[in-house]
Amino acid sequence: MSLSLLIAIILVLAIVGFVLGRQRALASAGGESRDLHSLPVYYGSNVLLSVLVPALAFIIVALVATPIYIESHVSGMISEADVAEGSNRGLVMAEVRRVAEGLENAVAIGAIPDDLARDTAADPAAITQSLRDAGQVLTGDVTASILNAAQAYRASSDTLHVVLVVVAIVLALAGLAYGYLRTDKDFRARNVVEKVIKALLITAASVAILTTIGIILSLIFNTIEFFRIYPFTEFFFGLTWSPSFSGRGGLSELGILPLLWGTLYISFIALAVAVPIGLFAAVYLSEYASPKVRAIAKPALEVLAGIPTIVYGLFALLTIGPMLMAVFGRDGLGWMGGASSVMTAGLVMGIMLIPFVSSLSDDIINAVPQAMRDGSLGLGATKSETVKQVILPAALPGIVGAVLLAASRAIGETMIVVMGAGAAARLSLNPFEAMTTVTAKIVSQLTGDSDFSSPEALVAFALGMSLFVITLGMNFLALHIVQKYREQYD
Known part of the structure; x- marks a missing residue:
């Protein structure tokens, strides 16, 4: 199930919850909105937010955490020979992602059978040729360790995607049931909805601040790493800019x-x-x-x-x-x-x-x-x-x-x-x-x-x-x- 379809399902559940919550509130007051603590729209909005907030919050956290977990899990499968040849584990992981994406696309268009793409004993040379025939751009031939890492990357992505879909739908349904069952004419729906909206506004306002902090920290950490291997006096007072990628900076x-x-x-x-x-x-x-x-x-x-x-x-x-x-x-x-x-x-x-x-x-x-x-x-x-x-x-x-x-x-x-x-x-x-x-x-x-x-x-x-x-x-x-x-x- 695609992410857009999952979000569409959650939105439909939220709309259904809005309608059901509003109807339940009116029914508990005998159809008289004047007997309700809040306006009927607040009762519906309470159920709607009970569906949307936990489900979408989980999706956002999962989308951020899943790649980090997969890369930490798959990174250990890369051989030291591949790292030495690529000179950087991050570059090799980028190739692993490209191979995993290529396998997914090749299976989708029928260029490679799915069982062959998942076979850990498959010939790397044959897989390399099949991926190039399918139009996938590779920086070099796929080695056995990169192929195994790409297969693990693809398998983990598929598994975690299924977990994401199931948990998000369960949270949406649980939120629907929770918001619906707590709806009553004496329930202070307006207070709850306004608190949730205020929290969402604070979160939105914090995004810019957190993003700025993240940018500054990334610059600071990498700048410190640079000055560990290159003198800051030569950087700030040097009159020549002549980088040379040979010799790892010795001639720069x-x-x-x-x-x-x-x-x-x-x-x-x-x-x-x-x-x-x-x-x-x-x-x-x-x-x-x-x-x-x-x-x-x-x-x-x-x-x-x-x-x-x-x-x-x-x-x-x-x-x-x-x-x-x-x-x-x-x-x-x-x-x-x-x-x-x-x-x-x-x-x-x-x-x-x-x-x-x-x-x-x-x-x-x-x-x-x-x-x-x-x-x-x-x-x-x-x-x-x-x-x-x-x-x-x-x-x-x-x-x-x-x-x-x-x-x-x-x-x-x-x-x-x-x-x-x-x-x-x-x-x-x-x-x-x-x-x-x-x-x-x-x-x-x-x-x-x-x-x-x-x-x-x-x-x-x-x-x-x-x-x-x-x-x-x-x-x-x-x-x-x-x-x-x-x-x-x-």
Whole structure:
């Protein structure tokens, strides 16, 4: 039984419970809803929640715990020879999962009989050929230990899936019976339902916090592991970025300074483009544009915020880069050696940030009380003088906060940098040279089947932690500026 069908069954039981609970409550009061402690809908909702909450909670916990249990159980079946050849048990487990998935798909389409797929004495070479004939992508030939582990993985998954289905349905039925039997006209259904809803709201609010904590902990642990095998002084003060996956990091130079320079340089150019244009657009839309123009121009400007960053990357690669080459390239001023450069990525990223700056600034400017405008105009100031000397100073703290938030967005951008700025890690003041950023190198270091015990792979977590600290600090600075210097108007 598929997971979607299981959830559908639970939802049907919950709806049936809602109807039965409501009817039982009315029947216990002789059909008079005025004799009930709560409204009839609360009695039905109580039974519905009694069905949904335990069943769905069990499904969520089982979906999280089942893969962990299976991998811990199957991991011991992998031979040391396979681990030595793959250089990492995690990579070998990924191959085991691929083989198990391939066996499942091959059995489903009839390429391999189910009894052969479960036969522990099956020929690994024949299974390998059958899986490839069925279209399964494998990194190499399937060995006997990997095949046995994949068969155990598949068998355990099937068994635990059956257990999940049975237990979830039993919990749903038990919840239906419990909620139905406790339904009575004197039962405080509203109090119970509101407590359950409050608990669900608290749980939902906790998801973001727990997710953030999980991300931070994963970064911290892997960063600590990286600094155990690579000196932190060379990482933070090194002037060269030259990873080499030969020799497990012995030949690598992993200095972060060239990457930080490229990140800040590109972000500075992007802000130099986005802040003036975005701020002027916000002033025009909030102070000068007519309602008809504003109704058209503001949504049109904010369309830029909905364009995927990969599209901006293609725009940088195919349009902005060649345009700059025509002016600053070999046929022009001779400053630019290729279409990929800091200027290319910075200009396109600045275009991407324009709606971000303009929208936030527009909201901040509109928040300035109309009485301040009227007072300035009443004293004889012109429209432009009112904007320059009254409105912008009043909105300045919020605008500064918006700029810092835009800077955080620019620092974390990846696709535009990958496609527009190049991949060279260098310290240079020339904006027409190719450079790279921290985010681009995080992607490159984790691309492919890397050995996650090597410095070249673990350095991605150190880079991510450094970037996280920088952007977090900028966000805190923006919030501090907004909260400390914002003027309160009555």
